[in-house]
Amino acid sequence: MKIAICGLIKSENIGEQFIARSLEYLIETEAKKRNPDIDIEFVEVDLLGRNDEVIEAIDPLEKRLLNYYDYKESGLFMERANLKLKRMWAASDNQLYKNLIARSRHSIWKHGANFRKRMRSFFNMRLEGVDFIVVDGAGLLEYSYNEYHWALMLISEYAEKHGLNVVYNAIGRAGAFNEKDFGTKTLKRALQSDAVKYVSARDSVETVQICAGDKHKVKLLADAAFWMKETYDMKPAPENNKIGIGLIRGNSLTGYGVNFNGKAWTTLFAGIATELEKRGYEYEFFTNGLPGDVKLGEKVLKRMGLPPEKLVKRPLVDTELYDTINGYKALVTCRMHSSIAAFTMKIPAVILSWNDKVDKLMDIIGYPDRAIPLSDFEPVHIVDMMEKAINEGVSDEKLNAIKAKSLESVDDYIDLILEVGSAK
Secondary structure (H helix, E strand, O other): OEEEEEEOOOOOOOHHHHHHHHHHHHHHHHHHHHOOOOOOEEEEEEOOOEOOOOOOOOOHHHHHHHHEOOOOHHHHHHHHHHHHHHHHHHHOOOHHHHHHHHHHHHHHHHHOOOOHHHHHHHHHHHHOOOOEEEEOOEEEEOOOOOOOHHHHHHHHHHHHHHOOOEEEEEEEEOOOOOOOOHHHHHHHHHHOOOOEEEEEEOOOHHHHHHHHOOOOOOEEOOOHHHHHHHHHOOOOOOOOOEEEEEOOOOOOOHHHOOOOOHHHHHHHHHHHHHHHHHOOOEEEEEOOOOHHHHHHHHHHHHHHOOOHHHEOOOOOOHHHHHHHHHOOOEEEEOOHHHHHHHHHOOOOEEEEOOOHHHHHHHHHHOOHHHEEOHHHOOHHHHHHHHHHHHHHOOOHHHHHHHHHHHHHHHHHHHHHHHHHHHOO
16 A cells, blocks of 8 residues: 655755654554555655755745746746745734735735645645555644645645545644634644544644644654664664764744844854863764755854864765764754654754754653753853763663654554555
8 A cells, every 4th residue: 555654755954854764664563563464655745845856055946946846937926925925924913914914825825826736736646546644743833934734735635535544643833823823724724624534743732732623632742753763773883972063054043033143053053162172072063954054054164264074964865864963972953853863872962942842842752951942052051961961861761751652643543544455
């Protein structure tokens, strides 16, 4: 049988691939425990309709033209209008005005050449012949910045039309959420579809429950990526004294309305590296693959007068990133799935918390003090907390507990998959 794994599969943030591949591992492993003869083929479907080959580009419109399926230059006028309205929406505090803008943008989405029509065509192509649809997690309840709500609605519409079941595996919230926002209606339409048979949350369970409605009892479970060690069959690297400093793009916080820009990030990362050096640690900078993260790393190197070798080459596939992380004594990082990768290999990590999803994750894991809030972005404190994490290590009990939560989500719906498989 064919199972579609729908998520941010072609994101330049390689951490998103950790989710998809780990979920595929769990589904196949659990299905074969119950039916050893089952033959599963996974079809990976990118929620933004990106092509299989991703070409690097910084400019957002150029990136779409190069990488998005059937993206038309003739639609760029509407695209620019849509982006302008998006900025106006973000700048306003008036709910009525925001919803008026959102309705206008929804109209553009319905009629613009590069929006609904393009995405429907992409999903028709990628989902043709699949027997079951799994939405793979991540912070997909999002309409304010990355805007996944439209894609989720189209997936539900496709499933309804073709009589398919959809499950949401450990999803979370990213960015703004207000039940009065127009975008929330689209999320509710997607998750409350008759095609949706199961929904679990990895964070923000109240928000996920609002979107899922009364039909589902949403559990707070865990990201499939906590099974990365088994998925990639990775062995612990030899002990060393090298710290990995995981970078993030300069506008990562300003995009969410927080006044902390690229210059501030550059100063902070340079300060962390200097403090590590004072304490006798080796260090290097790495990224999860986003070109904007690499660009910031180059600025840090220039600020510190360091050679290019101090920044790990941008990873292009998931195994490259996991290999890099596996080679560190500890991490100071900004990307959530680099910290999860470290956790699965029992490598202590502290994460600079630029979004409340990070706080929620570390609280669920059982290490809330390893999420460092913006108010504590100070190099000495950050390195102090990293050393505290090294001394404490990673508890087998906590690791096994979070893996059990991750597995529970798959176990909750694996019988639905088997029923469809047995009917073929």
